[in-house]
Amino acid sequence: MPLFYQHNINESTRMAIWRIEEPEAFFLSRVPSHGSVTHPYKKLQHLAGRYALTAIFEDFPLEEIVIADTQKPFLPNDRYHFSISHSGNLAAVIASNRNRVGIDIELITGRIKVISEKFLGNKEKKYLNDLESVPQVQLELMTVYWSAKEAIFKWYGDGEIDFRKHLEITAVRHNGSNGTLDCVFRKNGGSTLTVHYHLVSGFVVAWVVT
Numbered sequence: 010m011p012l013f014y015q016h017n018i019n020e021s022t023r024m025a026i027w028r029i030e031e032p033e034a035f036f037l038s039r040v041p042s043h044g045s046v047t048h049p050y051k052k053l054q055h056l057a058g059r060y061a062l063t064a065i066f067e068d069f070p071l072e073e074i075v076i077a078d079t080q081k082p083f084l085p086n087d088r089y090h091f092s093i094s095h096s097g098n099l100a101a102v103i104a105s106n107r108n109r110v111g112i113d114i115e116l117i118t119g120r121i122k123v124i125s126e127k128f129l130g131n132k133e134k135k136y137l138n139d140l141e142s143v144p145q146v147q148l149e150l151m152t153v154y155w156s157a158k159e160a161i162f163k164w165y166g167d168g169e170i171d172f173r174k175h176l177e178i179t180a181v182r183h184n185g186s187n188g189t190l191d192c193v194f195r196k197n198g199g200s201t202l203t204v205h206y207h208l209v210s211g212f213v214v215a216w217v218v219t
C-alpha cells in the first residue's frame with residue numbers, strides 16, 4: 010500500500026505521505042500530464058503528489074489546478090486549498106475544503122548545515138547550538154526548522170519571504186516522533202503560527218493549517 014501515512018487533521022483537512030513505488034503509467038491513469046516537468050524522477054514525484062491528492066479526497070479536481078505567477082498551484086474556485094511536497098521516494102500532501110494549508114517534506118541529512126546561515130536567526134542558532142552534545146537531535150531539529158519555514162512559505166503563497174527576517178521559531182514542543190512549533194510570522198501585520206511536524210523513516214514532514 011503506497012499510502013503509508015495518513016492523518017485526518019480535522020473534519021475538513023487531511024494529509025498523507027505516499028511512498029513512490031509505481032511507474033509513471035500508474036499515475037498517468039488518473040493525473041493529467043502537462044509535460045512541464047521533464048526530468049524522469051522529478052516527473053514521477055510530481056505525478057505522485059498529484060495522485061496522492063485524490064487518495065485523500067476522492068473528488069479532488071486535478072484537471073482544474075492552475076499555477077499562479079508565484080508558482081503556487083491552486084484551484085480557482087478554492088474548492089480545496091492544498092499543498093504538495095516531495096523528497097526522495099516520498100510525496101506529502103495536505104488538502105482542506107475550509108482551511109489554508111502548507112506542507113513540506115525533507116530528508117534528514119547533514120547537508121542542511123550548509124544552508125543554515127540562510128534560514129536561521131540568531132536566537133534559533135543559539136537554541137540549536139545548545140544541542141551540540143546530542144548531534145542527531147540537533148540535526149533533526151535543524152531540518153524541522155527548515156521544513157517548517159518551507160511549509161509556511163507554501164501556505165502563504167505570495168513569495169517574498171525572508172526566512173531569517175520574517176519567520177522566527179520561538180518555541181518547540183517535542184513528543185516522541187511528533188511535535189509542534191510556534192513561529193512568529195512577520196508579514197501582513199504579524200501573527201504567530203503553529204506548525205506541526207512528524208519524523209518518519211529518516212524524513213521530516215511539517216505542515217501548517219489556519
Ligand SMILES: CC(C)(COP(=O)(O)OP(=O)(O)OC[C@H]1O[C@@H](n2cnc3c(N)ncnc32)[C@H](O)[C@@H]1OP(=O)(O)O)[C@@H](O)C(=O)NCCC(=O)NCCS
Pocket residue numbers: 054055056058079080081082092093094095096113114124127128159162163164166167168170171172173
Ligand atoms: C517553492 C519551494 C517552496 C519548493 O520547495 P522544494 O523543496 O524545492 O520542493 P518541494 O518538493 O518541497 O515542493 C514542490 C511543490 O511545491 C509547490 N510549489 C511550488 N512553488 C510554490 C509556491 N510558490 N507556493 C506554494 N507552493 C509551491 C508545487 O506543488 C511543487 O510541486 P509540483 O510542482 O510537483 O506540484 C522552494 O523552491 C522555494 O522557493 N522555497 C523558498 C526558498 C527561499 O526563499 N529561501 C530563502 C531562505 S534560504
